[in-house]
Amino acid sequence: MAVIYEDLLKGKQHVHFIGIGGSGMFPLAQILHDKGYFITGSDNNETDTLALVRGLGIPVHLGHDPKNIEGADLVVYTAAIMKDNPELLAAKASNATVIERSVLLGVISRQYPNAVCICGTHGKTTSTAMLTQLLLDCGADPTAVIGGKLRSIGGNGRVGKSETFVCESCEYVDTFLKLSPDVSVVLNIDRDHLEYFKNLENIIRSFNAFNKMASKMVIVNGDDENSMRSLDGVTVPILTFGTKEGLDYTAENIAVERGVFYQYDLCHRGETLCRIRLGVPGRHNVLNSLAVCVAALQCGVTPAQLEEHLPHFGGAGRRFEFLGEVNGFTVADDYAHHPAELEATLKVATQMGYNKVWAVFQPFTFSRTSILLDDFARVLQIADRAVITAIMGAREINTYGIHAKDLADKVPGSVQLDTFPEVADYLLAHVEPGDLVLTLGCGDVYKIDKLLLGEKKN
Numbered sequence: 001m002a003v004i005y006e007d008l009l010k011g012k013q014h015v016h017f018i019g020i021g022g023s024g025m026f027p028l029a030q031i032l033h034d035k036g037y038f039i040t041g042s043d044n045n046e047t048d049t050l051a052l053v054r055g056l057g058i059p060v061h062l063g064h065d066p067k068n069i070e071g072a073d074l075v076v077y078t079a080a081i082m083k084d085n086p087e088l089l090a091a092k093a094s095n096a097t098v099i100e101r102s103v104l105l106g107v108i109s110r111q112y113p114n115a116v117c118i119c120g121t122h123g124k125t126t127s128t129a130m131l132t133q134l135l136l137d138c139g140a141d142p143t144a145v146i147g148g149k150l151r152s153i154g155g156n157g158r159v160g161k162s163e164t165f166v167c168e169s170c171e172y173v174d175t176f177l178k179l180s181p182d183v184s185v186v187l188n189i190d191r192d193h194l195e196y197f198k199n200l201e202n203i204i205r206s207f208n209a210f211n212k213m214a215s216k217m218v219i220v221n222g223d224d225e226n227s228m229r230s231l232d233g234v235t236v237p238i239l240t241f242g243t244k245e246g247l248d249y250t251a252e253n254i255a256v257e258r259g260v261f262y263q264y265d266l267c268h269r270g271e272t273l274c275r276i277r278l279g280v281p282g283r284h285n286v287l288n289s290l291a292v293c294v295a296a297l298q299c300g301v302t303p304a305q306l307e308e309h310l311p312h313f314g315g316a317g318r319r320f321e322f323l324g325e326v327n328g329f330t331v332a333d334d335y336a337h338h339p340a341e342l343e344a345t346l347k348v349a350t351q352m353g354y355n356k357v358w359a360v361f362q363p364f365t366f367s368r369t370s371i372l373l374d375d376f377a378r379v380l381q382i383a384d385r386a387v388i389t390a391i392m393g394a395r396e397i398n399t400y401g402i403h404a405k406d407l408a409d410k411v412p413g414s415v416q417l418d419t420f421p422e423v424a425d426y427l428l429a430h431v432e433p434g435d436l437v438l439t440l441g442c443g444d445v446y447k448i449d450k451l452l453l454g455e456k457k458n
Contacts, residue, residue: 008097008107009037009074016072016096017041018087020060021049024170025078027145027157028104033058034159042068042087045444052155066090073097076104079173080395105145105167106178112143112165116295117179119169119210120187120227121203122341123288126280127187128168129316131292135164137309138301142166148335149317164299169210171203172196176210183298184214185291189226192338195367195396204229219294221287222247239298241290249294251276251286259351262286266293266306273303277311281320282348318446320345324453328433330354331449337364337442339375345440346382355434359383360423360448362441363391363404370400377410383438386414387423392443424451 009032017029020041026049033039033056042061043050053060061068064087069075075091075098091098109115118128125147132144133152141160147168149156169176169184172193189200189207197203207230211218214236221227222240231238240247243254251264252272260281266273276293278285293306315321318335325331336345342361349357359380363369369376369391380386388408391398408416417423427448431437437452439445 019078102175117181121190274307354436356384362445
C-alpha cells in the first residue's frame with residue numbers, strides 16, 4: 001500500500017532538492033516551481049539538466065554543504081545520495097520535513113483524479129514521453145513526470161490544468177508503491193535490480209502489488225508472460241495489448257520503412273481503428289506505442305488523432321538521440337543500461353546502413369554488471385566494435401570484486417578505457433567516415449559525445 005502524506009506540502013514555502021539534477025528530481029522541482037514554491041537545489045556534477053534548472057530561475061549550488069539547506073522547510077533527497085551526505089544530515093537535524101523523492105511523487109499523484117502510471121523494466125521513459133506528447137498534440141493539458149527530457153515541454157516535467165497526470169513509475173526498491181495509480185500501464189517485466197529483488201518472482205510480486213493499487217484500470221502487455229502473471233487478484237478492468245490473438249488491442253499487418261521505422265493497423269477485437277506510423281525506430285516500439293494508444297483512448301483521444309499525431313513523436317532525450325557528426329562519422333546517445341535494452345538498441349543501429357557501429361558502453365552499478373555479466377557480453381557483440389568505460393558505481397560500493405575489464409575480456413575485440421578523454425581520443429583515432437558511434441548507459445557517458453563534438457565546457 002502507498003504511504004500517504006496528505007498534508008506534506010501544507011504550509012511549505014521553501015523546498016530544497018538534494019541532487020536536483022537527477023532525472024527523477026528535476027521534474028518534481030519543475031512542478032513545484034510552477035505551483036509557486038520557492039525552490040533551491042544542489043548537485044555534485046555540472047550537467048545539461050542543471051542548465052535547465054537554472055534557466056527556470058532556480059538557484060543551484062554545485063557541491064553539497066549544510067549551508068545550502070538554510071531556510072528550507074521541506075528537503076527532498078534522491079535515493080542516489082549517500083546516507084552521510086552533509087546536506088541530508090543537516091536537514092535531519094533541522095526543523096525541516098525530510099523526504100525521499102518517491103514520497104513527493106506519490107503526494108503529487110494523489111492530486112489528480114486520473115493518474116496514468118506507466119511501469120515496466122524497459123521502455124518507461126519513451127512511452128511516458130510519447131503519451132505526454134500525444135495528449136498535448138490532441139489539445140489535452142496533462143501534468144507529467146518523465147525520466148527523460150521532452151523538447152516540447154523544456155525538460156522532464158510540466159504542470160497542466162487537466163485532471164490527467166502521466167507518470168513514469170519505477171520499480172527500483174519498490175518506489176512505485178508510494179504512488180496512487182488510477183490506471184496502471186505495464187509494458188514488460190524482466191530481471192533487473194536483482195541486488196534488491198533477488199529473483200524474478202519477487203519482481204513480479206512487486207508489480208502485482210502495484211497493479212492491485214490501480215483504482216480504475218490495468219493496461220498490460222499480453223505478449224509478455226511475466227506481465228500477465230502480475231495480474232493475480234486484480235479487481236479493476238484489465239485491457240490487454242500485443243500481437244497475439246485474443247488480446248483486446250493488437251498490432252496487425254506490421255510493416256517496416258527504411259529498415260527501422262514500423263507501422264501497423266491498430267485493432268480492437270478484430271476491428272481496425274486506424275493505421276499507426278511511428279517516428280521512433282525499433283520493433284520494440286510497436287509494443288510501447290500500443291500501450292500508449294490504449295492509454296490515450298481511455299483518456300478520450302480518438303483513433304483519428306492517434307493516426308495523425310503519433311508519427312510526429314521523435315523520442316525523448318537520451319533515447320537513440322542523434323547529436324551530430326564529426327570527421328564524417330555520426331554520434332548518437334542512448335540510455336540503455338540493461339542487456340535487453342542494449343540488444344534492442346544495437347539491433348536497430350545495425351539496420352541503419354552505417355559502415356560500422358561502435359558501442360561505447362558505461363556499465364552502471366557493480367551489482368548489475370556482476371549479476372548480468374554474461375548477458376552484457378553477449379549483446380555487446382552485436383556491434384561491430386565495443387569500447388567499455390569504467391563501471392559507474394553510483395550508489396554502491398564494489399563488494400562484488402567486479403571490474404570493467406572482466407566484461408571486456410568476454411567481448412572479443414573490445415577495448416577497455418577508464419576515462420572519457422581516453423575514450424574520445426581512441427574513437428577520434430580509429431572511427432572512420434560512415435560509422436556510427438553510439439554511447440550507451442544511464443550514467444554520464446553522454447559526456448564522451450561532448451568531447452567528440454568539441455563541446456569541452458565540462
